[in-house]
Amino acid sequence: MEEDMLNVVGIGPGNDGYITEVGKKIIAESDVLIGGKRNLEIFENFCGEKIVLGANLVEIKNYINENIEKNITVIASGDPSVYGIGKYLSKNVDNEKMEIIPGISSMQYMFSRIKVDMNDLYMTSSHGREPDFDYLLSHSKVCMVTDSKIGPREIAREIIKRDLKKTMAVGENLSYDNEKITIGKPEDILKIEKYDMNIVVILDDEQ
Ligand SMILES: C[S@@+](CC[C@H](N)C(=O)[O-])C[C@H]1O[C@@H](n2cnc3c(N)ncnc32)[C@H](O)[C@@H]1O
Structure with missing residues (x-):
């Protein structure tokens, strides 16, 4: 995995058995994990910093852009590009510094x-x-x-x-x-x- 990156990982419909191996590895290697409350709960053993994503989308976008040197992962339910946060982030974060890892959509x-x-x-x-x-x-x-x-x-x-x-x-x-x-x-x-x-x-x- 490259440094100075934002990863956006689709974590599937909810049961952790549906997260891809690639997604799991990226999450485990992250410094910061950002996601909805329900989604963050799946990663209770994650050792880094956790940030809850809710109505604070602009704040989160600013945080990501100001801390891009950290290894940040945003987790999204299902697939990030299916009515998920992928659309917003691809418009608001330097695409050169962002990877989207697909997940199984609901x-x-x-x-x-x-x-x-x-x-x-x-x-x-x-x-x-x-x-x-x-x-x-x-x-x-x-x-x-x-x-x-x-x-x-x-x-x-x-x-x-x-x-x-x-x-x-x-x-x-x-x-x-x-x-x-x-x-x-x-x-x-x-x-x-x-x-x-x-x-x-x-x-x-x-x-
Ligand atoms: C913001 S959309 C995210 C969709 C997601 N990106 C996907 O690919 O499944 C949230 C909506 O997805 C649907 N959804 C997501 N996970 C679900 C699940 N496990 N069971 C039923 N509906 C689900 C619900 O309609 C929920 O309101």
Whole structure:
């Protein structure tokens, strides 16, 4: 590993068995580990400095740029380039001094679990935005990472409103011990009042 580097490591969907060997090695050799609280907890034996990443994105970016001589690693859930911090860091840190190490996205994990290929998939997110449901639901295969405002129930209602023939798959807590995958028509999805951290797959009934 080169010195004066920022490494951005994808740590997979959550279960530490899904972190790549390359990612593990880079993390172990780092001086500073930056990541969300839930992600940092996985590395309880990490000996260096830990910094929690939350709403302090600009502060973290400044810290990285001012301390680039340190061996800093930012950990990101899933893959950093799939609705993760990779986009922000690639725009705000000298790319010559940054490496992104891919991880298994929650999306890839989910498609393996439901045994559906990812070919021609439309990937999207509801984080901090109001989705254009007419556009989104015009695709025959969609996967959405969700937030607390727009999740499985809201998506189900939008499908019902348009009388579309779709099947949904909701993956909660993927790769964790309490993983739950629910597959059904939008009406079935609405029968469940509350979903934990999840992603949603929406498939045309005729693929
Ligand atoms: C900011 S996005 C990060 C996505 C991540 N970069 C990836 O490749 O999976 C966070 C969202 O990803 C989804 N997510 C990440 N890990 C998950 C898991 N283990 N189970 C279910 N959803 C997950 C949830 O929708 C969560 O709100």
